Amino acid sequence: GSSDSGSGGSGGGGEDGSITMGFSQVGAESGWRTANTQSIQDSAEEAGIELQFSDAQGEQENQISAIRSFIQQRVDVIAFSPVVETGWDSVLLEAQRAGIPVILTDRSVDSEDDSLYETFLGSDFVEEGKKAGEWAVENWGSQPTYVAELQGTTGAAPALDRQEGFADAIEGTDNIQVVASQSGDFTRAGGREVMEAMLNSNPQINAVYAHNDDMALGAIEAIEAAGKVPGKDIQIISVDAVRDGMQALADGKINFIVECNPLLGGQLMDLAEKVVAGEDVPKRVVTEETTFTQEQAIEALPNRQY
Amino acid sequence: MSTAAPRPAAAPVVEMSGITIEFPGVRALDGVGLRLFPGEVHALMGENGAGKSTLIKALTGVYRYDSGTVTVDGVEQQFATPADAQAAGISTVYQEVNLCPNLTVTENVVLGREPRKRGSIDRRASRERTRRVLAELNLDLDPGSILGRHPIALQQLVAIARAVDTDAKVLVLDEPTSSLDAGEVAELFRVVRTLRDRGVAILFVSHFLDQVYEISDRMTVLRNGRLVAEHRTAELPRLQLVQEMIGRELSTLEHLEREPAHEAPADAVPRLRARGLGRTGAIAPTDLDVHAGRVTGLAGLLGSGRTELTRLLFGADRASSGTVEVDGRPVKLRTPRTAIAEGIAFCSEDRKGEGVVGDLTVRDNVLLALQARRGWLRRIPTKQGDELVAKYIKALDIRPAHPDALIRNLSGGNQQKVLLARWLLTEPRLLLLDEPTRGIDIGAKAQIQALVSQLASEGMSVVFVSAELEEVLRISDRITVLRDHRTVADVDGSTATLDSVVDLIASGGDRA
Amino acid sequence: MPETPTEPRTRRRLDMSSPVVWAASALLVLLVFNAVVNPGFFALRIQDGHLFGSPVDVLKNVAPTLLIAVGMTLVIATRGIDLSVGAVLAISGAVSFTIIDGSSDPTSPATAAVAIGTALAVGLVLGAWNGFLVSVVGIQPIIATLVLMTAGRGLAMLVTDGQIITAENPAFDWLGGGFVLGLPAQVVLTLLVLLVVAALTRRTALGTLIEAVGTNPEAARLAGVRSRSITWTVYVFVAFTAAVAGLMTNANVSAADANRAGLFIELDAILAVVIGGTSLAGGRYSLTGTVLGALILQTLTTTTLTMGVPDEYVRLFKAVVIIAVFLLQAPRIRAALGRRRRSARTSTSPAVPVPAVEGDDVRPLTPASSAEPADATAAEPTTTDQGALR
Amino acid sequence: MTATDSATGTAPAPAPERPDRSLGQAAYAWLRRTDTGSSTFSVLVTALLLVVLFGAGTLRYENFGYPQVALNLLVDNAHLIVLAVGMTFVILTGGIDLSSGAVVALSTVIAASLLQKGWAAPLVIVLVLATGTLLGWAMGAAVHHLQLQPFIVTLAGMFLARGLCFVISEPSIPIRDDLFTGLAQNVIELPGNTYLTYGVLIALVVVAIAVYVLHRTRFGRTVYAIGGNEQSAGLMGLAVGRTKVAVYAISGFCSALGGLLFSLYILSGWSLHAIGMELDAIAAVVIGGTLLTGGSGLVVGSLLGVLVLGTIQSLISFDGGLSSWWTKITIGVLLLVFVVVQRLSTRSSR
Ligand SMILES: Nc1ncnc2c1ncn2[C@@H]1O[C@H](COP(=O)(O)OP(=O)(O)OP(=O)(O)O)[C@@H](O)[C@H]1O
Ligand SMILES: Nc1ncnc2c1ncn2[C@@H]1O[C@H](COP(=O)(O)OP(=O)(O)OP(=O)(O)O)[C@@H](O)[C@H]1O
Ligand SMILES: [Mg+2]
Numbered sequence A: 001g002s003s004d005s006g007s008g009g010s011g012g013g014g015e016d017g018s019i020t021m022g023f024s025q026v027g028a029e030s031g032w033r034t035a036n037t038q039s040i041q042d043s044a045e046e047a048g049i050e051l052q053f054s055d056a057q058g059e060q061e062n063q064i065s066a067i068r069s070f071i072q073q074r075v076d077v078i079a080f081s082p083v084v085e086t087g088w089d090s091v092l093l094e095a096q097r098a099g100i101p102v103i104l105t106d107r108s109v110d111s112e113d114d115s116l117y118e119t120f121l122g123s124d125f126v127e128e129g130k131k132a133g134e135w136a137v138e139n140w141g142s143q144p145t146y147v148a149e150l151q152g153t154t155g156a157a158p159a160l161d162r163q164e165g166f167a168d169a170i171e172g173t174d175n176i177q178v179v180a181s182q183s184g185d186f187t188r189a190g191g192r193e194v195m196e197a198m199l200n201s202n203p204q205i206n207a208v209y210a211h212n213d214d215m216a217l218g219a220i221e222a223i224e225a226a227g228k229v230p231g232k233d234i235q236i237i238s239v240d241a242v243r244d245g246m247q248a249l250a251d252g253k254i255n256f257i258v259e260c261n262p263l264l265g266g267q268l269m270d271l272a273e274k275v276v277a278g279e280d281v282p283k284r285v286v287t288e289e290t291t292f293t294q295e296q297a298i299e300a301l302p303n304r305q306y
Numbered sequence B: 001m002s003t004a005a006p007r008p009a010a011a012p013v014v015e016m017s018g019i020t021i022e023f024p025g026v027r028a029l030d031g032v033g034l035r036l037f038p039g040e041v042h043a044l045m046g047e048n049g050a051g052k053s054t055l056i057k058a059l060t061g062v063y064r065y066d067s068g069t070v071t072v073d074g075v076e077q078q079f080a081t082p083a084d085a086q087a088a089g090i091s092t093v094y095q096e097v098n099l100c101p102n103l104t105v106t107e108n109v110v111l112g113r114e115p116r117k118r119g120s121i122d123r124r125a126s127r128e129r130t131r132r133v134l135a136e137l138n139l140d141l142d143p144g145s146i147l148g149r150h151p152i153a154l155q156q157l158v159a160i161a162r163a164v165d166t167d168a169k170v171l172v173l174d175e176p177t178s179s180l181d182a183g184e185v186a187e188l189f190r191v192v193r194t195l196r197d198r199g200v201a202i203l204f205v206s207h208f209l210d211q212v213y214e215i216s217d218r219m220t221v222l223r224n225g226r227l228v229a230e231h232r233t234a235e236l237p238r239l240q241l242v243q244e245m246i247g248r249e250l251s252t253l254e255h256l257e258r259e260p261a262h263e264a265p266a267d268a269v270p271r272l273r274a275r276g277l278g279r280t281g282a283i284a285p286t287d288l289d290v291h292a293g294r295v296t297g298l299a300g301l302l303g304s305g306r307t308e309l310t311r312l313l314f315g316a317d318r319a320s321s322g323t324v325e326v327d328g329r330p331v332k333l334r335t336p337r338t339a340i341a342e343g344i345a346f347c348s349e350d351r352k353g354e355g356v357v358g359d360l361t362v363r364d365n366v367l368l369a370l371q372a373r374r375g376w377l378r379r380i381p382t383k384q385g386d387e388l389v390a391k392y393i394k395a396l397d398i399r400p401a402h403p404d405a406l407i408r409n410l411s412g413g414n415q416q417k418v419l420l421a422r423w424l425l426t427e428p429r430l431l432l433l434d435e436p437t438r439g440i441d442i443g444a445k446a447q448i449q450a451l452v453s454q455l456a457s458e459g460m461s462v463v464f465v466s467a468e469l470e471e472v473l474r475i476s477d478r479i480t481v482l483r484d485h486r487t488v489a490d491v492d493g494s495t496a497t498l499d500s501v502v503d504l505i506a507s508g509g510d511r512a
Numbered sequence C: 001m002p003e004t005p006t007e008p009r010t011r012r013r014l015d016m017s018s019p020v021v022w023a024a025s026a027l028l029v030l031l032v033f034n035a036v037v038n039p040g041f042f043a044l045r046i047q048d049g050h051l052f053g054s055p056v057d058v059l060k061n062v063a064p065t066l067l068i069a070v071g072m073t074l075v076i077a078t079r080g081i082d083l084s085v086g087a088v089l090a091i092s093g094a095v096s097f098t099i100i101d102g103s104s105d106p107t108s109p110a111t112a113a114v115a116i117g118t119a120l121a122v123g124l125v126l127g128a129w130n131g132f133l134v135s136v137v138g139i140q141p142i143i144a145t146l147v148l149m150t151a152g153r154g155l156a157m158l159v160t161d162g163q164i165i166t167a168e169n170p171a172f173d174w175l176g177g178g179f180v181l182g183l184p185a186q187v188v189l190t191l192l193v194l195l196v197v198a199a200l201t202r203r204t205a206l207g208t209l210i211e212a213v214g215t216n217p218e219a220a221r222l223a224g225v226r227s228r229s230i231t232w233t234v235y236v237f238v239a240f241t242a243a244v245a246g247l248m249t250n251a252n253v254s255a256a257d258a259n260r261a262g263l264f265i266e267l268d269a270i271l272a273v274v275i276g277g278t279s280l281a282g283g284r285y286s287l288t289g290t291v292l293g294a295l296i297l298q299t300l301t302t303t304t305l306t307m308g309v310p311d312e313y314v315r316l317f318k319a320v321v322i323i324a325v326f327l328l329q330a331p332r333i334r335a336a337l338g339r340r341r342r343s344a345r346t347s348t349s350p351a352v353p354v355p356a357v358e359g360d361d362v363r364p365l366t367p368a369s370s371a372e373p374a375d376a377t378a379a380e381p382t383t384t385d386q387g388a389l390r
Numbered sequence D: 001m002t003a004t005d006s007a008t009g010t011a012p013a014p015a016p017e018r019p020d021r022s023l024g025q026a027a028y029a030w031l032r033r034t035d036t037g038s039s040t041f042s043v044l045v046t047a048l049l050l051v052v053l054f055g056a057g058t059l060r061y062e063n064f065g066y067p068q069v070a071l072n073l074l075v076d077n078a079h080l081i082v083l084a085v086g087m088t089f090v091i092l093t094g095g096i097d098l099s100s101g102a103v104v105a106l107s108t109v110i111a112a113s114l115l116q117k118g119w120a121a122p123l124v125i126v127l128v129l130a131t132g133t134l135l136g137w138a139m140g141a142a143v144h145h146l147q148l149q150p151f152i153v154t155l156a157g158m159f160l161a162r163g164l165c166f167v168i169s170e171p172s173i174p175i176r177d178d179l180f181t182g183l184a185q186n187v188i189e190l191p192g193n194t195y196l197t198y199g200v201l202i203a204l205v206v207v208a209i210a211v212y213v214l215h216r217t218r219f220g221r222t223v224y225a226i227g228g229n230e231q232s233a234g235l236m237g238l239a240v241g242r243t244k245v246a247v248y249a250i251s252g253f254c255s256a257l258g259g260l261l262f263s264l265y266i267l268s269g270w271s272l273h274a275i276g277m278e279l280d281a282i283a284a285v286v287i288g289g290t291l292l293t294g295g296s297g298l299v300v301g302s303l304l305g306v307l308v309l310g311t312i313q314s315l316i317s318f319d320g321g322l323s324s325w326w327t328k329i330t331i332g333v334l335l336l337v338f339v340v341v342q343r344l345s346t347r348s349s350r
């Protein structure tokens, strides 16, 4: 939730033994992201780590300047979810020179020199696409399936990777055919508008692969408005597993969701403590993620945290 | 059609012939010719809307003409831009002040031909040059001050200074004197004569016949877009000139004689009584009484504070001291709206900046003040609006007589008439007229003066400001004389003479 | 006395030089293109008594943008601009959904009424705030509204706590998915607002006064026009339209997304206004043009979606089409086309002076540049500019 | 004519010599001085407010007072400074350039993709600058020759530039070229353990050139004149058309240069970079005291405007406790306080 705007001002921890972490978040562009932020803030408090949190409003330059200011503030460890994979070498080099270890979360960077960061904690978007594709092959492969793909923001890493993973997985399955593919910008409104247009131009569509739950939920609205039954006439796969998506899955409007777990606060704090203590950590830590079918969703729903 | 006038021996520096320009719906010029000789002052005469400004713009590359030829120094030219004309030695002051209000006086004067030192602008030299031309016109202005903060008349003088500051062969002045007082006109003419003696050809437009006869050597008369005649000034009687301009005998010319003074009950409560009204830095605390049915003239030199005072009376500027009573009731004139609610109307001297709403039609412009007073909800019914507009177009002879023409396409004088109509329409009880006859031709001027007298005799109070002292004298029942931002005298209009008022203005006088 | 040329007054003639005509032709071309490329585009079907099909989608999806564009037209006519409409839209959605979500009876019509009323009231307050900054404090509109554009989205997220809030309320959902006479409720609502605005500006003097304020504020002030209240009012109004649009867009997906709802809608709205031929320099405006502009933009979007233009080419495709529309709008090009047409008809008609001054731009000096007359009877180009809705 | 200097009572007299003034009066006159339509005073007010803002940060946050924090304002915003300079030219003529953010993105994408293909860095730099200038020139030509509104022309330019970005490359591309990485990572060490980047130097040089051009050349005067009154400028015989086209070309060039500096800063090319950066540039220019209607403003003001935005951003990074929404609200409120105070303190002087 909201945070106390007056709590800043104390950088340069470490002397008293407590750890100060500078964390630069992408923004708050989706429910997923807010859950992610929440988890990090809560876990930091639990672990007794002092968190300097900075929101980049979706802009890389803000992230870079935030990291610079963390360096100025002499925090003990820096963590961030990069807005984009490229272009981090300089600022990571600065952190390294200042002797501050860096942990990546959620998304990786494509630096050639992987000594610039200690470890990368996060999910694998290509893998998520693959999981979605594999389920599609298994369940749709037997009859002709015309898939509408609702892509995320054009050019964004999750969108590109989820598209790639899905395409890899369904390759060779002649029955599954992606007949339309448009960007819905990861939003409900986008999902709805794109789906409406696709239904008009491609009446044969009988399956949807949405790069996130929000777009799937928007598509459901469009499908229902057009008089079809989501989950039956048109089957839907989506990624994320946020609460609304899980609810739709439990209600039978979505058929399958690949989880992309935002709750990596706990793992992050563990890693941070180890890194600051100088212990060895693996270069890549994959978040614990699963997939949900309708039955699993009904079961999992009551304990869902986000 | 044209009577060829005997001309000087030299070859003309500019010769225009058969110039035709057509605007949508109006043939503004129809086969007009003009010859300018070196070393002459040539007056271009014609009523409002006759096509004078258009002819000048055709010459200087602002408008492209449909047919006809322009030769400069014997070479046929069609200038694509004013810059080309300037490069060919034609320097122009257009009718509406065309300077950059955001720049300083110096920057405006030297703009486009700044002195340079090693590639960059030499500011000291610019300033010096500006000082020199300003001094030549005997103009005391801070060259570093922002142009837009000066009254329109001063801006006009700066524009003239700019035009004079070149070694042009041809100097074109479109109504340069419309808001200048006698002193400045004299200075201007001195400079013009110097230039003429140097061999510069000067084209001069003015509606003041006295000035034209004083300065010009020859004149060309236009009427309704056509060339009427070209004359030597000395050989053309005034009456004939007027006839040629308006195409008929001017009966109203007699009206130019003195208007009868309106009787005012001495003990009556003034319609407007100002006590100690002033604004820091603009006008010293002033007392002023304006009675019903009378015309109060404000006399003074340029910058004496007449405009400032009228603006305070209208609430256009906020007064910093003093009180105002209307019909004995104290009122606070905080905004123009409060003034309008008291039945006060104000016609500004800056018609381009503060008067016309260029994108709107003549009709909307005429009805604007009335509509604003009624509020947006109660729209003036179309029929009533049409009738009112038609009435005033006719009464003030606005041309073209199209309610739906865009006002920005009207000639300067006609725009002024539209603005007058805007305020007359509201039937104010106190009418503040700041230079209402600026740029208006003699026929219309007489009409407007007659109208003002008539309105006054019907009970309206009028405050009348004009750079033309004769006009103020002719029309006013009382004259308040201002000098250096304060009132210095208050005299009876019926007994005042030109000399006595000039004396007062010059000496500062004693409080009457 | 010589005659002044009198012209027949032609208020209702089709003037080929008017931007509105060209916007309309651009739309027509786009529609024809769709019909050819996409035979199914115009296929309308009736289902449960409601109309369905791409044209209906276009109308429904254009509704929020159009609504805001109508308000924006008035703001732009006063020489202003409002960048904060997207944020206001988000706030309106956030407030209404939070109320519904938090109410004890989330499905009752009364709750919906409270939610809608509160959202609209908040919209009015925000508009008043913008209007205050612009007309009283005197801050340049673009910066004054930039403040709310930035902070407003923050406020919306503060209301929703950064979450996407979902709620189902039948009465409220009608705003998004309801139908009136077979047409989507959003379309009907927008039409209604449009008609009211058209009536208000044409049947009262509001339109003229707004134009006066936008063209020459000082002259308007001295003529006694309430410039300040008029300016203030248009900002309140545009915020109101944004609030209504917020209700629509959020009801459309039954969720309030404070962070993404209405993102960049201010650009779309401004673009629609400008395509419609209204100048950003203030003054004369055309509501008809705005409607056409918004329709062009939405048709374009729907076209790219139904055609299935590959994602990486979508923006380029739109850019090219929009540039083409703009080129058609260019006064010079229109003038040239108009002249060609005319001289084909009557070769005797005299050439009209072409603007010769470098740099005569929006307010040209010259008679010909504002509008090339189709023929001599088009004496008042700007009165014919305006369609029936002005 | 008349001497209306109210001190001198006598009638027509040659301009009186200005009496000697005290130091205070001289200072006051200097403050009130205007140069090409722009007052020194409002820029000073802006500068003062900036210092106050920064001072507040120093008081509130430990470490905010480090010299490097102030220098980082330049380091982090070198690209924006260049962008704002170009934007200042355009806005001074009464125009606007909405394409600059997209041109920044396009520049990073072109640079990154060409470098990835192994082109030589200097060639790439020239090509990027040429592309930006050409695009700007085309937009200027459309504004002038086709008489289209600057807003829509540059908006179309923005769509076009973004569209081209996506066509060139959807995913982001890293820049690994030696020249680029060298320029990006080698810093200029300054005393006191502080540093600046080469990008900052370039940006400051651009500012200096712009100041010179605007105030010491005829071209610059013409820019101000057009902003004051375009019609008049034309009637006064200035090269209005050429200047307008040039101004957009300059802005295009600055956007491309800003794009190169940005790609030094982030060492990558991506279609989604710099979204909305044109608004930042416009905001910086306007905060710096330039009127959107044109004709009044100083480049130095725009530089200050960028620093104001940068300071607000730093304050937020240093706070470390602001959620996404409080961040937005805080930015908005700080911006508001700034422009209101600025407006109120310069109002009386107008
Ligand atoms: N841009 C324009 N568009 C349409 N008509 C115009 C335009 N400019 C001038 N006219 C018309 O051309 C005619 C001549 O105007 P012009 O300005 O030359 O008159 P003028 O002789 O200078 O009058 P004044 O003494 O009032 O200044 C008028 O009827 C005017 O309405
Ligand atoms: N020669 C001058 N030098 C400097 N400032 C001047 C000059 N003449 C006028 N002003 C300024 O103009 C203002 C007063 O002008 P105002 O318009 O009230 O005078 P006016 O009597 O109406 O003259 P007019 O309307 O003929 O210009 C004052 O602020 C004064 O400082
Ligand atoms: Mg004229």
Ligand SMILES: [Mg+2]
Pocket: B151, B306, B307, B308, B349, B434
């Ligand atoms: Mg005056």
